Amino acid sequence: GNSVTQMEGPVTLSEEAFLTINCTYTATGYPSLFWYVQYPGEGLQLLLKATKADDKGSNKGFEATYRKETTSFHLEKGSVQVSDSAVYFCALRLTSGNTPLVFGKGTRLSVIA
């Protein structure tokens, strides 16, 4: 089946620290990969995506590269800010048909000043 595994949280970092949140996937077909973010009191928002192998998605200083050989899509940011504190969800969606998003459990990030 299709599934996403992401690193357990919570993750607590100091401001300007380097962030990595690991995400690996299994898929029966050829997926697109996503990172969603949920800020406190808000809904899930698309942060970035990649639709084919070796693509790099990027937004707001965050990056993730679609690695087919390791079935991974790790999220990175070089210097986190307090405003990045949120829950981050890795997700996949098969590219054929109206298939649902499959999410990981989410990783809570807290950035302290």
Next chain:
Amino acid sequence: EPEVTQTPSHQVTQMGQEVILRCVPISNHLYFYWYRQILGQKVEFLVSFYNNEISEKSEIFDDQFSVERPDGSNFTLKIRSTKLEDSAMYFCASSQTETGELFFGEGSRLTVL
């Protein structure tokens, strides 16, 4: 900016009671979804809806669940007889096209006592 809105933000109910969760998708979107997240677990797909009918549903979406678009703007999820294990955060989402980006609401937290 258009957004998906959900009500109520939090509902507490007794086991066996009926619950209706409401969602107003973005106005020009045609595809609608419900997901849920039990505390500490993954965000799980429940159902997708297009052209006034269910297009896909998960094994979670049993006979106790139903969805409806009663008036062209609201999209509702009904749980006929709630169980303790229905306690979760329920997310509504909509998209403009079959493979387009999903826009999520803030979620409705359901607590079944």
